[in-house]
Amino acid sequence: MRAVITGATSGLGRDMAVLLSRSGWDLILTGRNEKELEFLKKKLPTDVQTIALDLSEEKAPFRLYKFCQGKRVDLLVNNAGFGAYGPFSDVKLKTELDMISVNVRAVHILTKLFLRDFRRRNHGRILNVASIAGLMTGPLMSTYYATKNYVVRLSLALSEELRREGSNVTVSVLCPGPVRTRFNERAGANFRPSSMTSGEVARYALEQTLEGRKLIVPGTMMKLSAVVTQLVPHTILPGILYEIQSRRGR
Numbered sequence: 117m118r119a120v121i122t123g124a125t126s127g128l129g130r131d132m133a134v135l136l137s138r139s140g141w142d143l144i145l146t147g148r149n150e151k152e153l154e155f156l157k158k159k160l161p162t163d164v165q166t167i168a169l170d171l172s173e174e175k176a177p178f179r180l181y182k183f184c185q186g187k188r189v190d191l192l193v194n195n196a197g198f199g200a201y202g203p204f205s206d207v208k209l210k211t212e213l214d215m216i217s218v219n220v221r222a223v224h225i226l227t228k229l230f231l232r233d234f235r236r237r238n239h240g241r242i243l244n245v246a247s248i249a250g251l252m253t254g255p256l257m258s259t260y261y262a263t264k265n266y267v268v269r270l271s272l273a274l275s276e277e278l279r280r281e282g283s284n285v286t287v288s289v290l291c292p293g294p295v296r297t298r299f300n301e302r303a304g305a306n307f308r309p310s311s312m313t314s315g316e317v318a319r320y321a322l323e324q325t326l327e328g329r330k331l332i333v334p335g336t337m338m339k340l341s342a343v344v345t346q347l348v349p350h351t352i353l354p355g356i357l358y359e360i361q362s363r364r365g366r
């Protein structure tokens with residue numbers, strides 16, 4: 117079995133790579149940091165191939181797909197992503213456009229290309245890493261929340277299409293709460309980590325994905341938040357989130 121993981125150089129992606137390799141999976145790993153990719157490759161017990169790519173670049177998702185041609189892939193994990201904290205007018209447009217390219221465009225392209233192959237073989241799983249933010253409206257991190265909403269909606273829609281056609285292929289979406297990784301540092305935010313570690317979230321996400329679960333929300337508190345936010349009217353939720361988010365700047 118072989119998995120492709122984007123954003124494998126740190127945090128959740130790295131932990132998923134370690135867990136899968138220790139369970140016998142061969143891997144294709146990507147991220148921008150070539151040194152980290154090489155370091156990880158040396159540590160892992162199975163066949164690991166790496167390709168350093170910046171997924172904000174236009175051709176990068178296609179280069180990754182091309183790199184995977186001729187290597188039978190059973191699982192795609194679209195994990196690479198980042199956020200940026202601050203009022204919409206203050207955050208640099210370039211940062212946001214890069215974020216949309218990594219969090220949305222690359223996920224969209226890779227999901228489409230791999231899903232076509234998987235459907236032809238009637239075999240394969242896709243895990244798209246969104247966030248609990250993907251179920252909410254997020255003032256002071258508006259673009260990040262919007263990108264993750266895209267990933268949630270796209271993934272759930274595809275999952276339903278596949279279910280209707282009786283396919284063995286599945287698309288899962290992961291919606292974790294705050295996890296201690298390099299995310300905060302990169303986003304300039306200060307979200308208090310939930311009780312689950314990155315390794316625990318990664319393990320839970322993989323188990324649920326391999327079982328074909330559609331929506332994966334790790335941890336009881338986050339499951340509760342996911343339910344509660346769906347009950348609050350769309351016009352009221354942003355006010356509550358603003359109060360919470362305004363305390364999360366660095």
Ligand SMILES: NC(=O)c1ccc[n+]([C@@H]2O[C@H](COP(=O)([O-])OP(=O)(O)OC[C@H]3O[C@@H](n4cnc5c(N)ncnc54)[C@H](OP(=O)(O)O)[C@@H]3O)[C@@H](O)[C@H]2O)c1
Pocket residue numbers: 122123124125126127128129146147148149150152169170171172195196197198199218245246247248291292293294295296297298299300302307
């Ligand atoms: N940590 C949290 O609190 C949290 C909560 C919910 C959801 N998430 C989501 O979980 C996913 C993983 O994040 P993490 O928490 O593990 O954070 P992280 O430690 O910062 O890891 C992010 C990964 O994404 C890769 N990446 C970022 N920009 C990239 C680019 N332009 N091109 C290619 N790769 C890029 C990074 O690799 P390079 O730096 O090597 O490029 C890194 O491997 C993200 O999608 C994030 O939105 C995180």
